[in-house]
Structures are given as structure tokens and as C-alpha cells.
Amino acid sequence: MNRLTWSQLDAGAQAQALQRPVQAVAARTRESVAALIAAVREGGDAALREITLRFDGVAPETFEVSEAEFAAAEQAVSAELRQAMIDAAARIRTFHQAGMSQGYAVETAPGVRCERVVRPIGRVGLYVPAGSAPLPSTALMLGVPAQLAGCREVVLCTPPRKDGSADPAVLVAARLTGVHRVFKLGGAQAIAAMAYGTDSVPTCDKLYGPGNSYVTEAKQQVAQDGAAAIDMPAGPSEVLVIADAGATPAFVAADLLSQAEHGPDSQVLLLTDDAAMVDRVEAAVEAQLAQLSRAEIAAQALASSRLILVESLDDAFAISNRYAPEHLILALREPRAWLENVEAAGSVFLGDYTPEALGDYCSGTNHVLPTAGAARAYSGVSVASFQNLISVQSATPAGIAAIGECARVLARAEGLDAHENAVTLRMEAAA
Amino acid sequence: MNRLTWSQLDAGAQAQALQRPVQAVAARTRESVAALIAAVREGGDAALREITLRFDGVAPETFEVSEAEFAAAEQAVSAELRQAMIDAAARIRTFHQAGMSQGYAVETAPGVRCERVVRPIGRVGLYVPAGSAPLPSTALMLGVPAQLAGCREVVLCTPPRKDGSADPAVLVAARLTGVHRVFKLGGAQAIAAMAYGTDSVPTCDKLYGPGNSYVTEAKQQVAQDGAAAIDMPAGPSEVLVIADAGATPAFVAADLLSQAEHGPDSQVLLLTDDAAMVDRVEAAVEAQLAQLSRAEIAAQALASSRLILVESLDDAFAISNRYAPEHLILALREPRAWLENVEAAGSVFLGDYTPEALGDYCSGTNHVLPTAGAARAYSGVSVASFQNLISVQSATPAGIAAIGECARVLARAEGLDAHENAVTLRMEAAA
Structure with missing residues (x-):
């Protein structure tokens, strides 16, 4: 695993440290x-x-x-x-x-009702x-x-x-x-x-x-x-763990390894503000790795993975938001207080007793999640992924009287006569 | 405009009638x-x-x-x-x-809390x-x-x-x-x-x-x-109007024309179960077209547009759902009763006093909508289009005791040792 100290990296090296393994499709x-x-x-x-x-x-x-x-x-x-x-x-x-x-x-004006209907x-x-x-x-x-x-x-x-x-x-x-x-x-x-x-x-x-x-x-x-x-562009799985000095190294190591065993192109990152934690996690990874049936796959994934020492947890969250991990584990003493700092991630795991494997299988959340930084603008699968939202509007004669002129002014500004005419005809009929 | 009688078309001709103007990107x-x-x-x-x-x-x-x-x-x-x-x-x-x-x-098991947070x-x-x-x-x-x-x-x-x-x-x-x-x-x-x-x-x-x-x-x-x-794949704008015998031909014509004036590749479709309505709408289109500053553009769009006579309104909705129009106007006597038949559309306009222009400008709904049949699986722009939904889970020691074994069984079935181990370590610590 690659050990890095964030504050010692220049901007280029920091960008390099957050690079995913090459995913360019041949x-x-x-x-x-x-x-x-x-x-x-x-x-x-x-x-x-x-x-x-x-x-x-x-x-x-x-x-x-x-x-x-x-x-x-x-x-x-x-x-x-x-x-x-x-x-x-x-x-x-x-x-x-x-x-x-x-x-x-909702009624947006007297006689104008706008609604949303949900369809599978x-x-x-x-x-x-x-x-x-x-x-x-x-x-x-x-x-x-x-x-x-x-x-x-x-x-x-x-x-x-x-x-x-x-x-x-x-x-x-x-x-x-x-x-x-x-x-x-x-x-x-x-x-x-x-x-x-x-x-x-x-x-x-x-x-x-x-x-x-x-x-x-x-x-x-x-x-x-x-x-x-x-649903979303999908790619190799990844996890980012933010750990403080109070985290349990064996737990952190186990979570890193459960990501690494997915495939040789999986990526795992650890961010911690505790220098000793880097050593302790690395030792725990070594110890646990030997026990795994998929040790070879995990070892390959670990080769492109990083243990990064940061100066503060604030820095850790800034880095995490920039990376936008698929899975984000907060191995922190006050994980819920830090949750508000999370801007972009697929799924978040709070505290020492919430391994990523729970979300993979049976906590109740979805495990089909955005990877490769897509969490900046994509969300995981939910029921909404299987539905269309259709907007509906209906105006009464009073409704067209209320908002027709607004539409006519805008249609004229855009040079769209037929739009204006479609409104005018109704306003005349309603008057 | 092309006049068609749906029941006289074979399957190939029906598919042809619902083809969008060619949109293959050169x-x-x-x-x-x-x-x-x-x-x-x-x-x-x-x-x-x-x-x-x-x-x-x-x-x-x-x-x-x-x-x-x-x-x-x-x-x-x-x-x-x-x-x-x-x-x-x-x-x-x-x-x-x-x-x-x-x-x-929600609590999905004792000590297991799953949540969704919304982030811009x-x-x-x-x-x-x-x-x-x-x-x-x-x-x-x-x-x-x-x-x-x-x-x-x-x-x-x-x-x-x-x-x-x-x-x-x-x-x-x-x-x-x-x-x-x-x-x-x-x-x-x-x-x-x-x-x-x-x-x-x-x-x-x-x-x-x-x-x-x-x-x-x-x-x-x-x-x-x-x-x-x-947000979505976008293409030329389109409207489908379903009109019954009670519709006002001048209104229908005005709505068809306000779509047609958007561009020569816009498409407008009328479905009606009233043969006389086809004649009356066509006459009204002719009359109104002459008045438009963008008459030439609209005329081009009308060339690839269709007035289709159907046997029943049920047929009309089946056709509309297959076409999945960006804009759907229900020029019907009981538009709200028919709304439940709409399965796929971008935005729906109910009744005689709700021209599409209202939705384009100022009813309150969004006018950035799926075109070219994308309404089958895409929705228009909404606030959700600008947000990420992040799932969050947290388990207490009691929580991991409650659902840990379930995760272990599934991890074993998938041959993922490290996943199982990450859970086992917590279960042992929690016990």
C-alpha cells in the first residue's frame, strides 16, 4: 500500500494521489x-x-x-x-x-393547478x-x-x-x-x-x-x-475510510480488504489524522490478508491503494468530497456530527460497528452505487430509478385569465407567435 | 399534414406512423x-x-x-x-x-438505522x-x-x-x-x-x-x-394531442402550431376518435398558419406531422403511451378521468383551457423535458436533477448482533471472505 502525507504533496501529486486506477476503455x-x-x-x-x-x-x-x-x-x-x-x-x-x-x-395561481404523478x-x-x-x-x-x-x-x-x-x-x-x-x-x-x-x-x-x-x-x-x-455509469468498486485516533485498526483493515477482494481494479483509500494509525492499519491488513481465499486479488487491488496522513479531519472531508467515493466509512468517535460535512458519496457507513459489508447485503440500503467519482452528480439505485415523474397542469377559464398575459409577454419576447396565439384564443373564449 | 386511419394500417405502417423525423446524428x-x-x-x-x-x-x-x-x-x-x-x-x-x-x-432492525440525506x-x-x-x-x-x-x-x-x-x-x-x-x-x-x-x-x-x-x-x-x-438526451420538440368530438378545433390547431413553430424538425400528432375533427382541425391549421411570422418553419414541421383517426380513446392512449410524447394535451371532456391512462409523457395538459404554452412559460412546471420517446424512462428537470441522494447506515453493537449473521451467510454464498471477516470481527467485539 502507498503511504502518503497530504501536506507534503504539491497540487500535482495530490491530484495523482486521488487518481483512480486507469479506467480508460481500450x-x-x-x-x-x-x-x-x-x-x-x-x-x-x-x-x-x-x-x-x-x-x-x-x-x-x-x-x-x-x-x-x-x-x-x-x-x-x-x-x-x-x-x-x-x-x-x-x-x-x-x-x-x-x-x-x-x-x-399545488395551485400556482387561482385556477391553475400543477401536479406531479408518479408512474412505473x-x-x-x-x-x-x-x-x-x-x-x-x-x-x-x-x-x-x-x-x-x-x-x-x-x-x-x-x-x-x-x-x-x-x-x-x-x-x-x-x-x-x-x-x-x-x-x-x-x-x-x-x-x-x-x-x-x-x-x-x-x-x-x-x-x-x-x-x-x-x-x-x-x-x-x-x-x-x-x-x-x-441507471448510471458503473465501474470498479472503491471505498474511502476516514479514521481518527480512536478507530480500531483491525476493523479498518477488514473494511479495506473487503473492498480490495472485489477485484484487482478495486481501490481503497484511508485518510487519518493519526500517524500511528497508518502503521497499525497496515500491520492489520498484512495479518488479515494471509487468511483470505481471494488474497491474490486483494493484494493486487492494494497495490494501487493509499494510506494518507492528513493534518485534520476537516482536510480529510475536503479530500473525500473531491474524490467522491462510492463507499465512505466514518471510523470516527462522533461520526454523526461529521455527516454534515459529506457532500458527495454513494453510501456512508457511520462508526465502528457498521462495516461496508452490511450495506452490501442487508442493512437495507442499495449497493448499486456510483463509482469513479460519479457520486458528484449521480445517486445510487432507489425506487425512483424505476419510475417516471410526469408533470401535469390544468387551467380553468379563470386560470388562463390569471396567467395568460404572463405567457403572452414571454412568447413575444421569444418571437413565438403561435405560442401567443394559443393563449390569446383561450383568453378571448374565457372572457 | 398526413391523415391516417389507425385501424387501416398494418403493424409496419403503424410503427412508421409513430416514427420521429430522422434524428440520426450524422x-x-x-x-x-x-x-x-x-x-x-x-x-x-x-x-x-x-x-x-x-x-x-x-x-x-x-x-x-x-x-x-x-x-x-x-x-x-x-x-x-x-x-x-x-x-x-x-x-x-x-x-x-x-x-x-x-x-x-428508518430503523430496519433493532440497532440498525438507515437514512437518506439530500445534498446539492x-x-x-x-x-x-x-x-x-x-x-x-x-x-x-x-x-x-x-x-x-x-x-x-x-x-x-x-x-x-x-x-x-x-x-x-x-x-x-x-x-x-x-x-x-x-x-x-x-x-x-x-x-x-x-x-x-x-x-x-x-x-x-x-x-x-x-x-x-x-x-x-x-x-x-x-x-x-x-x-x-x-440532465437527459434532448432533441427536437414534439406534441401529441388527444381530442374528442367536443374539442375546439381552433384551440387544437393553435397548440399544434405552437409546437410546429419551434423548428422544422418539430413533430406534432393529433389522435381523435371523431372523423369530423380531423377536417375541422386541418382547416383551422390552414387558417392560422397564414398569420404566423414563423409560418415557413411551422409548415416544414407540419409536413412530417400526422392527424390520426382512432376507433376509441382507449386506442388513443395506447398509441400515446407507445409514442411517449414530450408534451401531451388532453383536449377531452373528462381529461382528469383519463389521466390515469397516461403511462409515459413528459408533461400533460388537461382540458381546453390549458395550452402547452402555459407549461412552456409560466404555469409552474418545467419545460426541459424528455423528447424522442425518452419519456419512457426519463423525467423532466426538477429540483432532484440538481441533487444527490446519499444513503447512510449506522449499526450499534446490538445492530450488528441482529443482522450480522445474515450478512455472513450471504458473503459466504458469494465467496467473499473478507466481507464475512469484517462482520465477524464486529460481532465478536459486540458480544
């Missing part, structure tokens, strides 16, 4: 993805079969998961895991439901990765808010395993959250299928979820093309 | 925009000056509008127009404020076009929600006029809504400057507003690059 990736998308648009299911054989080593007869497969999945998942998913889903539901947007109406997005497509491991938790994180929003059709794609089946835990999670249809499709080809539709896979209005660089690039390409909206 | 436009962006990133203010001279015919010494220019603008705008902008801004504020997201907190996006960039006419109303529509959100710095770009000044009404609107800095910059170069920053123009986190195809393409390119978020 031109090659961009072209491969464009080619895959074009193939699916042209070749439909046949192309999907060919591509799936090439990348996943299987060519399923049908992509859609059958009732028999769902039934088999129920058998394959342990009672313990099933119950954990039920419990997690319940807490995710509690938190997300409490934050749902409501319609409202019609058909949504969820992507659940299964790279080094399948992620049933992601199925819960996407399935619950889609269900709460009331989307007419919720579609989920997840890559097939070598034997052609889908991961049973992902299937159980999909069923627990009311997902309507599941397809054994992964990668850019799954995104293309949901964006443009094939004989098997229906066209979706918006696509959600994390994925590898191919999936992420494919989401961006279909969004750019106007084929489907996407 | 490869040439894409390349020109990429070149402009690259030039601004490399050349900064000098490049901005060269490009502005090339496209706007002026090369301002400084791009930022000075206090003296704001003062001159106040003198140049009539009292009537100033008052209309004040009144419109007040109603926009009333409607937008009433719909602001609130933070909330730090620095936002507004684009106000001034093509055939300057649009002070757009400055109000973007400035008011940015101000309500409490963004630290609100930047606005608008193209310079031939004499190097900015439109006075746009400047007054910017001041009325608390915009902090205004720059005389237009086109793709303005978007590039706000996304990447120059010596004069600060780097913005998110960019908003409508524009021509260069501006729109530039917004998409900077978003794709991860430089800045954008």
Missing part, C-alpha cells in the same frame, strides 16, 4: 462491444446462441429460465441462505419503500453478474425497488454456468423479488438483447446493474444510441 | 463535435476564442458577463417583460419547491440556447431548481450576439434566479468548456438544458467520457 473493447451489439441486433437469438457458446462455453436451446429450473433452484439453495435472502429483502424493502416519491399538487417505467432489464462468483445480493438490490415501483415487466439476465444452468441463488432471489422473466445471458450480448429485443428477449426501456468492462461499455453504447436508458 | 456532426471538444480541452480559452469567432462572428476579450453588462441588461429589458419573468419564476418556484425530496430515516450537486452548468431567438424562459426553468437545490455554484452559458453582448432578457432571468456566473459561449464549445474547464470557465459536475444537434451531441460525448453528468 479502443479494442469499444469496438468489440459495438460488434457484439451489431451482431445481436442483426442476428437475434441465433447470434445470441453463437456468442454465448463462444464466451460461456454453452449454447442453451432456450435462454429463458423455465419453471422446472426455478423449482430445481429452490431445492438447490440451503434453507439458511434462503432465509438470509428473505431477511435481507425485507430490510431492503423497508428502507426503499419509506423513500418512495409521492405525487403532489414499463419494462426494465436487470443485469446480475456472475464473474468470479454469482451475486444473488445484486438480484435483491435491483429486484426489490423494481417491484416497489410496480414495473409492468421486470426482466433479469445473468450469465449461464458451464453446465448451461443459472446460479440457483440468483434464481431464488429473482423469485423472492417478483422478477417476471429470467434469461441465461451474460456480457454485452445480454445488454444488447434487452436494449433492442430479440424473438426471446423483450425490449426494455431501462437497464440496471453492475458488470465487467464489456457490460458497462455496452450499457453506455445502447444509452448513447437512445435504445434504452441506464 | 457521422460528420459526431466528428465535428469531437474535434471541437478536443480543441477546447487542449487550447482552453484561446481555442474558445477562435471557435467563437468562427461560429458566432465575435471574439470577446472575456467570456464572463461583467457587472456592467448585467446593469445594462436591466436597463434594456422592459418593465413588462421583467415583471412577467418575476411572475413566472415565482410560480415555477412554488411548484418545484413543493416537490423537493426530503431526507428520511456542487457546481452545475446551464445551457440557454439563442438560435432563432434567445430563450429567457429556459434560464428560468434551469435557474429556479438549481437555486432551490442550493448548488454551491451555478454557471450559465449562452451564445453571444453579433455585437458580442449576451441577450439582456437571458441575463435578467439569470440574475432573478441567483445564477452565479454567466459566460457568453454557445454550441459544443460551451459544453466542452463547462465539462473540462478552462482558465475562464470552471469545471461543472453536471450540465443541463436544450440545444441544437451540436450541443446535444456534445453533452452526450462529455457524459460518455465521464467528464460531466447530463
Whole structure:
């Protein structure tokens, strides 16, 4: 891990210290993805079969998961895991439901009523990765808010395993959250299928979820093309921990490592105003790393990670806001008092007993969050991500009398005669 | 205008009838925009000056509008127009404020508190076009929600006029809504400057507003690059009117024309279950068209527009939901009863006395809305467009005892040891 003292860095070195590992999408990736998308648009299911054989080593007869497969999945998942998913889903539901947007109406002038109505997005497509491991938790994180929003059709794609089946835990999670249809499709080809539709896979209005660089690039390409909206640009996971002298080094180390084990391109940062804490955390990381099954991945991620000594916690928050981390852990004695200093972050974890893993699985918050600094202007997935807000207005004859002249003056200023005329006609009729 | 009878069309012809005018961005436009962006990133203010001279015919010494220019603008705008902008801004504020997201907190398990906090996006960039006419109303529509959100710095770009000044009404609107800095910059170069920053123009986190195809393409390119978020993909304006036999043809015609006069690529659609209404609206359009100063533009837009006879209003709503119009006018006897049938639209206008022009200017709703069918999965600009929602969680020792095992089971199922360990360490300490 790289140890730095913030005040000793010049502006260039400070910027360097907050650089994410290089994420420039290789031109090659961009072209491969464009080619895959074009193939699916042209070749439909046949192309999907060919591509799936090439990348996943299987060519399923049908992509859609059958009732028999769902039934088999129920058998394959342990009672313990099933119950954990039920419990997690319940807490995710509690938190997300409490934050749902409501319609409202106000009178903005006598006889002029403006309102907002909330509608579910019609058909949504969820992507659940299964790279080094399948992620049933992601199925819960996407399935619950889609269900709460009331989307007419919720579609989920997840890559097939070598034997052609889908991961049973992902299937159980999909069923627990009311997902309507599941397809054994992964990668850019799954995104293309949901964006443009094939004989098997229906066209979706918006696509959600994390994925590898191919999936992420494919989401961006279909969004750019106007084929489907996407939740947010997603990238490698990251955590920033702000620790004071009272923090528990073993806890901090464990949180850094749980981020690092996600992938070699994950990034972890520690900011502390206590020089001794840097040593103690580094020692704890060393000790814990050896115990991990994914130690090699974590070690790679740690190579691009940083332990930064700052002069004050105020400085730490200024740096954090500039970095805008996906996950922000406040390992502080007064975490709640410091919360107001947080300007940009995906999800925040307060105090010593709130490891990031709680948010990843079962505190109730969403784990699909903006990465790579996108937290400066994007929020994590919520029920609102699955809804449209439609504005509505209605004027009575008294209403047009009240505000018509205002509209006419503005229309004239903008040189738009027909706008003025549309108002004038009503004002005359109302008079 | 093209007259069609829906039930006589086959599926292909129906799809054709709902096609927007071709909006494929020419490869040439894409390349020109990429070149402009690259030039601004490399050349900064000098490049901005060269490009502005090339496209706007002026090369301002400084791009930022000075206090003296704001003062001159106040003198140049009539009292009537100033008052209309004040009144419109007040109603926009009333409607937008009433719909602001609130933070909330819930206990999802004993000792586990999950919350959402709302933070303004730090620095936002507004684009106000001034093509055939300057649009002070757009400055109000973007400035008011940015101000309500409490963004630290609100930047606005608008193209310079031939004499190097900015439109006075746009400047007054910017001041009325608390915009902090205004720059005389237009086109793709303005978007590039706000996304990447120059010596004069600060780097913005998110960019908003409508524009021509260069501006729109530039917004998409900077978003794709991860430089800045954008409000939504924007395109030519459009309206769909659903009229019953009781509608007033002159009103319907006036609304169709106020959309058509926006630009030759605007699209207007009428759906009615009354065959006579088609004739009467067409006659009224002819009569009104002759009176318009922008008749030529409107006539071009009408060429790609459609009057469609449907068998029932239910059919009309099914078609409208499929088209997902930016503006939807319900010229119906019971418009409110039909509102529940609206699934996808940007903004809805109920009844005979609510012309679209009211929403464009001063009912209180926003006029920056999703076009080209994006209303299926995007909403118009609101205060939320200027805010980040950050989730927060905190667990007490009792909290980790309550839900820690759930997280451990899920972490094991996903093969993530360090996640499990981060929870285990706290559970042991809490026990």
C-alpha cells in the first residue's frame, strides 16, 4: 500500500494521489462491444446462441429460465441462505419503500393547478453478474425497488454456468423479488438483447446493474444510441475510510480488504489524522490478508491503494468530497456530527460497528452505487430509478385569465407567435 | 399534414406512423463535435476564442458577463417583460419547491438505522440556447431548481450576439434566479468548456438544458467520457394531442402550431376518435398558419406531422403511451378521468383551457423535458436533477448482533471472505 502525507504533496501529486486506477476503455473493447451489439441486433437469438457458446462455453436451446429450473433452484439453495435472502429483502424493502416519491399538487395561481404523478417505467432489464462468483445480493438490490415501483415487466439476465444452468441463488432471489422473466445471458450480448429485443428477449426501456468492462461499455453504447436508458455509469468498486485516533485498526483493515477482494481494479483509500494509525492499519491488513481465499486479488487491488496522513479531519472531508467515493466509512468517535460535512458519496457507513459489508447485503440500503467519482452528480439505485415523474397542469377559464398575459409577454419576447396565439384564443373564449 | 386511419394500417405502417423525423446524428456532426471538444480541452480559452469567432462572428476579450453588462441588461429589458419573468419564476418556484425530496430515516432492525440525506450537486452548468431567438424562459426553468437545490455554484452559458453582448432578457432571468456566473459561449464549445474547464470557465459536475444537434451531441460525448453528468438526451420538440368530438378545433390547431413553430424538425400528432375533427382541425391549421411570422418553419414541421383517426380513446392512449410524447394535451371532456391512462409523457395538459404554452412559460412546471420517446424512462428537470441522494447506515453493537449473521451467510454464498471477516470481527467485539 502507498503511504502518503497530504501536506507534503504539491497540487500535482495530490491530484495523482486521488487518481483512480486507469479506467480508460481500450479502443479494442469499444469496438468489440459495438460488434457484439451489431451482431445481436442483426442476428437475434441465433447470434445470441453463437456468442454465448463462444464466451460461456454453452449454447442453451432456450435462454429463458423455465419453471422446472426455478423449482430445481429452490431445492438447490440451503434453507439458511434462503432465509438470509428473505431477511435481507425485507430490510431492503423497508428502507426503499419509506423513500418512495409521492405525487403532489399545488395551485400556482387561482385556477391553475400543477401536479406531479408518479408512474412505473414499463419494462426494465436487470443485469446480475456472475464473474468470479454469482451475486444473488445484486438480484435483491435491483429486484426489490423494481417491484416497489410496480414495473409492468421486470426482466433479469445473468450469465449461464458451464453446465448451461443459472446460479440457483440468483434464481431464488429473482423469485423472492417478483422478477417476471429470467434469461441465461451474460456480457454485452445480454445488454444488447434487452436494449433492442430479440424473438426471446423483450425490449426494455431501462437497464440496471453492475458488470465487467464489456457490460458497462455496452450499457453506455445502447444509452448513447437512445435504445434504452441506464441507471448510471458503473465501474470498479472503491471505498474511502476516514479514521481518527480512536478507530480500531483491525476493523479498518477488514473494511479495506473487503473492498480490495472485489477485484484487482478495486481501490481503497484511508485518510487519518493519526500517524500511528497508518502503521497499525497496515500491520492489520498484512495479518488479515494471509487468511483470505481471494488474497491474490486483494493484494493486487492494494497495490494501487493509499494510506494518507492528513493534518485534520476537516482536510480529510475536503479530500473525500473531491474524490467522491462510492463507499465512505466514518471510523470516527462522533461520526454523526461529521455527516454534515459529506457532500458527495454513494453510501456512508457511520462508526465502528457498521462495516461496508452490511450495506452490501442487508442493512437495507442499495449497493448499486456510483463509482469513479460519479457520486458528484449521480445517486445510487432507489425506487425512483424505476419510475417516471410526469408533470401535469390544468387551467380553468379563470386560470388562463390569471396567467395568460404572463405567457403572452414571454412568447413575444421569444418571437413565438403561435405560442401567443394559443393563449390569446383561450383568453378571448374565457372572457 | 398526413391523415391516417389507425385501424387501416398494418403493424409496419403503424410503427412508421409513430416514427420521429430522422434524428440520426450524422457521422460528420459526431466528428465535428469531437474535434471541437478536443480543441477546447487542449487550447482552453484561446481555442474558445477562435471557435467563437468562427461560429458566432465575435471574439470577446472575456467570456464572463461583467457587472456592467448585467446593469445594462436591466436597463434594456422592459418593465413588462421583467415583471412577467418575476411572475413566472415565482410560480415555477412554488411548484418545484413543493416537490423537493426530503431526507428520511428508518430503523430496519433493532440497532440498525438507515437514512437518506439530500445534498446539492456542487457546481452545475446551464445551457440557454439563442438560435432563432434567445430563450429567457429556459434560464428560468434551469435557474429556479438549481437555486432551490442550493448548488454551491451555478454557471450559465449562452451564445453571444453579433455585437458580442449576451441577450439582456437571458441575463435578467439569470440574475432573478441567483445564477452565479454567466459566460457568453454557445454550441459544443460551451459544453466542452463547462465539462473540462478552462482558465475562464470552471469545471461543472453536471450540465443541463436544450440545444441544437451540436450541443446535444456534445453533452452526450462529455457524459460518455465521464467528464460531466447530463440532465437527459434532448432533441427536437414534439406534441401529441388527444381530442374528442367536443374539442375546439381552433384551440387544437393553435397548440399544434405552437409546437410546429419551434423548428422544422418539430413533430406534432393529433389522435381523435371523431372523423369530423380531423377536417375541422386541418382547416383551422390552414387558417392560422397564414398569420404566423414563423409560418415557413411551422409548415416544414407540419409536413412530417400526422392527424390520426382512432376507433376509441382507449386506442388513443395506447398509441400515446407507445409514442411517449414530450408534451401531451388532453383536449377531452373528462381529461382528469383519463389521466390515469397516461403511462409515459413528459408533461400533460388537461382540458381546453390549458395550452402547452402555459407549461412552456409560466404555469409552474418545467419545460426541459424528455423528447424522442425518452419519456419512457426519463423525467423532466426538477429540483432532484440538481441533487444527490446519499444513503447512510449506522449499526450499534446490538445492530450488528441482529443482522450480522445474515450478512455472513450471504458473503459466504458469494465467496467473499473478507466481507464475512469484517462482520465477524464486529460481532465478536459486540458480544
